[in-house]
Amino acid sequence: MLNGVGALWQNTAVRDKQNGKLVSIGSLLDLLRNRRWLLGQLAVVIGSALHFGALAFAPVTVIQPIGVLGIAVTTIATARRDRVNPTIGTWLSLAAIVLGVGGFTSLAASNAQVTRVSDETAVLIAMIVGLLLMVLGLVGSIGHGLVRCLAFAAGGGVVFGFASVVIRLAALSLEHGNPADFPTGSLIGAVLSIPVAVWFIQQAHASGPPDLVVAALTLADPIVAIGIGYVALGEGATTSTIATLAEGVCFLLAALGIVMLPKTRRKSSDKSAAPSHAAQYSEN
Template identity: 30%
Template sequence: MSDLVIAVGLCVVVAIVYAVAALIQARFAHMTVRELTRVPIWWVAQVLNASGAALHVVSLGFGPLSLIQPLGVLTLVIAVPVAALSAKRRVTRLELTGMACTVVGLAGLTLIISTSGKSAALGTGQLVGLLAVSAVLVVGLGVQGSRPGASPLWEATAGGLAFSVCSALCQTTVVHFGDRGLAILAEPVTILTIAAIGSYAIAATVLTQRSYRHGLGAPLAVTNLVNPASATLIGVVFLGEELGAGTVAITLAVACGITAALGVMQLARARDAHPDELPVQV
C-alpha cells in the first residue's frame, strides 16, 4: 500500500471524527467555555477532536501538508448526512449538489498539487516567522469576532488558520522525530514547537466552538476552506512544497477552487435552512 493511499485513508477517518465532534459542539455553542466544562457530552467531542488530531499527525508522516490539509473539507461533506440522520430527515437536493461540487473541486485540486516530495519541516527562522505572522492574524481575527454583533465567520476564519498552523507545526515535529528520534525533545526549538502546538490547538478549539453560536453550516464551511487554503500557502511559502505549474494547471486549479467554493456555499445554505438543527438551550 502506497504512502498516498494511507494518507488519504487516514484523512477520511479524521474527517468523520471531526464531523461528529463538530455536530456535538454545535448543539452547545450558546454556552461559555466554563459552562461547557460541566457538560459530559462536550468532553466526548473533545476526545474525538484529540483522536482526530492524533490521526492527523500520523497522516502527516505519509504525505505533504499541501495534500493532507485540503482533505479536511470532507468534514463538511460528512457532517451533512450525519446531521440529516440525527434530525431524522433526508438529505436535500441542495445538500447533494453541494457535496458533489465540493468532492469534484477537491479531487481536482489534490490531483494538481504535487505529492511526490517527502514531508518537509520548518527551519528555525521559518518557525519563528510563521508563529509571528500567524499569531497576529489569529488574535486580530479573534478580537474582531468577539465584538458585539460581529459575524461568527471572523472566529471561524481564525480557527481555520490556527488549525492549519498547528498542522504545520505537527508535521515539523513528526519529520524531526523520524530523523533524530527522542533526542529532539531536549532541543529548545522542539520545546517551542510543542508549546506552540498546544496553544494553537486550544485557540482553534475555542474559536471554532464560539463560531457555531448562530449555526454550524457557514462557520464550518469557512473553517474548512480557510484551513486548507492557508495550509497550502504555508506549505508553498515556508516548506518549499510545489503546486502544479503552467497555464493549464493554474486554470484548472482556479476552476476546481471555484467549484469547491460553490459546493461549500451550497452546503452552508442548506445547513442554515434547517433552524430546527441550530444550537439548543439546555
C-alpha cells in the same frame, strides 16, 4: 468521521446555551460540565490525533482528501438530527466542497516538497498565523450569524493547518535522522495555539450549523498548510501556471459550495412541517 460526529455533539451543546452569542470564558467553563460537549470534544481530540498521526506516515496530499469525508458525515448527521431530508442543492453544495477541497489539496501538495525550517522562517510563520488569527477574530467578533461562524471556523482551520505543517516537518526530521531540523519552537507554538483554536471553534458553533463549521475548517486547513509552504518555505517556485490556475478553480468551487450550503439549508427547513434547529441557523 470522528471529527464530524464530534462537531455535531459540540454544536448541539453550545447552541443550547449560547445560540447566536459570543461564548464567554465563563460559558466555556460551563461546557466542561456538559456531557454531550465533553463527548464531542473527546471525539474531535481522537480524530485530530489520528489525523496528525497519519501525517507522520503520509503526505498531506494523501491524508487531507480523506478528511474531507467529515463534511459529508456531519451534513447527513445534521439532517437526521433536524429531521429534514437534504435537498438536491444540499448534495450539490456538498459535492462542490468535497471535490474543491480534495482537488485543491491534491494539486497543491503534489507540487510542494517540505523542507527544513530555519529560526527566521519559524518566526515568519508564527507572524503569518498570528496575523490571520487576529483578522479572523476581529471579523468574527464584529460580525453576526453566518459571517461570524465562517470567520471563527476559518480561524480554527488556520491553527490546524499550521499544526499539520509542523507535525509533518517533525516527522520528516525524525525519519531522515536529522534532529537539528526538528521544529522545536514551531511545535511548542502549535501546542500553545490549540486552546485558541478550541475557543474559535466554539464561537463558530454558537453562530452556525455543524456542517458549515466543519466545511470552513476543512477548507481553511489545507489552504493555510499549503500557503505556509508557498510563502514561507518557497515551495511554490516549482508550481506551473496551469497547476496554479487549477488550484484557484478548486478553491473557488469549494468556496461556492460553502456559500450555497446555508441557502440550501433554508429551503430544507422551509419544507419541514415542524420547526427545527435548521431554521434557527438560517435566521442567524
